[in-house]
Amino acid sequence: MLPVCCSTRVCYVVQDFVMASPYFMQSRSVITRSGSLNPGGTLSSKLTNRRMKTDPVSPASVKVEEEEAKISEQRSSSAPLSTGGCPEILPEGRAHPKTESDARTLSSHNRRRRQLKVEYEEDEGVTPMKTEHWEPPEWKRQLGYIREMRSSRDAPVDNMGAERCYDTEAPAHVRRFQVLVSLMLSSQTKDQVTAAAMLKLRAHGCTVENVLATDDETLGKLIYPVGFWRTKVKYLKLTSAMLQKEFGGDIPDSVEGLVRLPGVGPKMAHLAMDIAWDQVSGIGVDTHVHRISNRLGWLRRPTKNPEETRKALEEWLPRDLWSEINWLLVGFGQQVCLPVNPLCSVCLSQHSCPSAHKTSPTKRPNAGSPTASFKTKTEPEQESAVKYERSKKEPLPTPVSPTIQRRRLRSKVNH
Incomplete structure (x- = not known):
């Protein structure tokens, strides 16, 4: 190279x-x-x-220009405002925030709006359910018949019930105590026996002080022969002591206070409020009211005890009938709608009662009637009585041993 x-x-x-x-x-x-x-x-x-030649600028104006430049840069990064003053909507449906605080507010707002709102469409054809007031279909007619059959007021409850067992001349608190005592004695007892026991107690002195001062043996003799008289003697002593200590010798004026007393249940409490305090707090349901309400179909479904019957009756029966219904049905149960073999043939409600003629005895035909030759249905007590009468008129043959029978046969052959 x-x-x-x-x-x-x-x-x-x-x-x-x-x-x-x-x-x-x-x-x-x-x-x-x-x-x-x-x-x-x-x-x-x-x-x-x-710049120096055309327009000399002071340091303050330069600073202002720098601030304006910063603001213009921030505005350039965001979307311009529309003519109407509303922010421009992005394709995603969100607006540009003006400042950082607006951005945070908008982001939190967007997070809240992301939650789904569940809405249920209302069916036009479906109507809201309404609880209808239930009542027996024939109860007004049946109640009118019972009032007609009870118009004479000659049942035992009319003459010897709790309303008739207290001393009308005694002080008010003593009368109320006697009403409570008669209700306590009437449990599992006929009205005739309860009235007789109350007469003896009133003669002895039926007050809180006298009951506490009487020994158990004497008190038992006074109330005998009411049902469970020994237990009722104990209840009378405990109740009298509680009344003297907490209520000043008077009875409570509320159902809650009455049921706290020994031997007092809901039926006695409601009846005591009605008779003693003249206040209707509920229906007094005993065995008669419980039985007849189920027989007449006055309950939405059959009940097992008087307390269930009381609650079921109070759901539909008008309140102005609560005081009357007890003595009406009790007397009706004592005379017509008996516990065993009710007299459906004489009852005015026999054509509307769902239980009519189902437990009644068959009517016996007259001696001269064509059906007299047919065997009639009799009660167990009557059958036993018939057998007893036959045994008295026609004595049964005495049993004979086989040996005696052979001897009698041989004697007959030899002769």
Whole structure:
């Protein structure tokens, strides 16, 4: 290869830089051989010289311009406002936040709105369920018949019930105590026996103080022969002591207070409120009311005890009948709708009662009737009585041993 010789002096090529900006259209930067720049050719120097020549600005105005530049940069990153003052809606359905706090508020709002709201469509054809007031279909007619059959008021409860067993001339608190005592004695006892026991107690002195001062043996003789008289003697002593200690010798004036007394149940409490305090707090349901209500179909479904019957009756029976229904049904149960073999043939409700003629005895035909030859249905007590009468008229033959029978046969053969 041939050696290349370079001279120490280098020629520089002058280059012209032409820019599209107006600032650069008027000025051209020239590089000389020595490499120094033309003092008027740089961009910063051009801008500075032009500003200084045209409009000198103070440092405060420069600071304001810098703040405006920052604000313009922030606005450029966000969407411009519409003419109506409302933010422009992005394709996702969200608006551009103005500041950082607005962005946080908007993001939390968006998070809340992301939760799904479940709505149920209402069926136009389906109507809301309504609880209908239930009542027996024939109860008004049956109640009218029972009132007609009870119009004479000659049942035992009318003459010897709790309303008739207290001393009308005694002080008010003593009368109320006697009403409570007669109700306690009437449990599992006929009204005739209860009335007789109350007469003896009143003659002895039926007050809280006298009952506490009487020994158990004497008190038992006074109330005998009521049902469970020994247990009732104990209940009378405990109740009298409780009344003297907590109620000043009077009886409580509420059902809650009455049922706290020993030997007093809901039926006695409601009857005591009605008779002693003249306040209707509920229906007094005993065995008669419980039995007849089920027989007449006055309950939505059959009940097992008097307390269930009371609650079922109070659901539909008008309140103004609560006081009357007890003595009506009790007397009706004592005379017509008996516990065993009810007299359905004489009952006015026999055509509307669902239990009519199902437990009644078959009517016996007259002696001269054509059906007299048929065997009639008799009660167990009557059958036993018939057998007893036959045994008295026709004595049964005495049993004979086989040996005696053979001897009698031989004697007959020999003769």
